[in-house]
Amino acid sequence: MANALTASRLVLVLPLAVAFARPEFLAPGLLAILLSVGMLTDYVDGPVARLRGTASSKGQLFDHATDCLFVTGGLAGAASAGMVTALLPALIPIAFGQYVVDSYVWGRQKRLRASFLGRWNGIFYFVPLGILAGARLPFPPVFVSFLLAVANALGYVLVISTLASIADRATTTIRTH
Numbered sequence: 001m002a003n004a005l006t007a008s009r010l011v012l013v014l015p016l017a018v019a020f021a022r023p024e025f026l027a028p029g030l031l032a033i034l035l036s037v038g039m040l041t042d043y044v045d046g047p048v049a050r051l052r053g054t055a056s057s058k059g060q061l062f063d064h065a066t067d068c069l070f071v072t073g074g075l076a077g078a079a080s081a082g083m084v085t086a087l088l089p090a091l092i093p094i095a096f097g098q099y100v101v102d103s104y105v106w107g108r109q110k111r112l113r114a115s116f117l118g119r120w121n122g123i124f125y126f127v128p129l130g131i132l133a134g135a136r137l138p139f140p141p142v143f144v145s146f147l148l149a150v151a152n153a154l155g156y157v158l159v160i161s162t163l164a165s166i167a168d169r170a171t172t173t174i175r176t177h
Helices: 002-011 013-021 028-052 057-080 087-106 116-124 126-135 141-176
Strands: none
Touching: 002 013, 002 028, 002 057, 013 028, 013 057, 013 126, 028 057, 028 126, 057 087, 057 126, 087 116, 087 141, 116 126, 116 141, 126 141
16 A cells, blocks of 8 residues: 555656646646645655555665655756756755665665755755745746745755765765775
């Protein structure tokens, strides 16, 4: 059940990426609904797995990899439309790859080992997508401009925090080895 929830989010990656890149691809309300479904499945898949006793390190990796693809796809679409910096969707897979290698290879763990900053980045990567989906809804133009500016600024803040997370994980790995 939990993996089915995660897989449903995976199915949304391409349509949402195209919708952020090309506003005419999906109606604004449908974009908001699909993004909400993706975010909701991310919120509930872990608790469902734990409740049903099916939580596993492979499930956790599937969930986190799907999150990486989901936010990277949406943000890449938004970047291609000029709504966020292209640096952000370029850095997310690098940070995720480092997370996996650091956990399984360098840390010799049997599950992913989260960092404080990496965890919060992972949560906040969804926020610009929500703001940008909201900016497509029928709001007054001045409010839409405000939302677009906030999403763009948040993109740069997330670039800085992602770089800080990458550096923190790298220096921690070097210090412990």
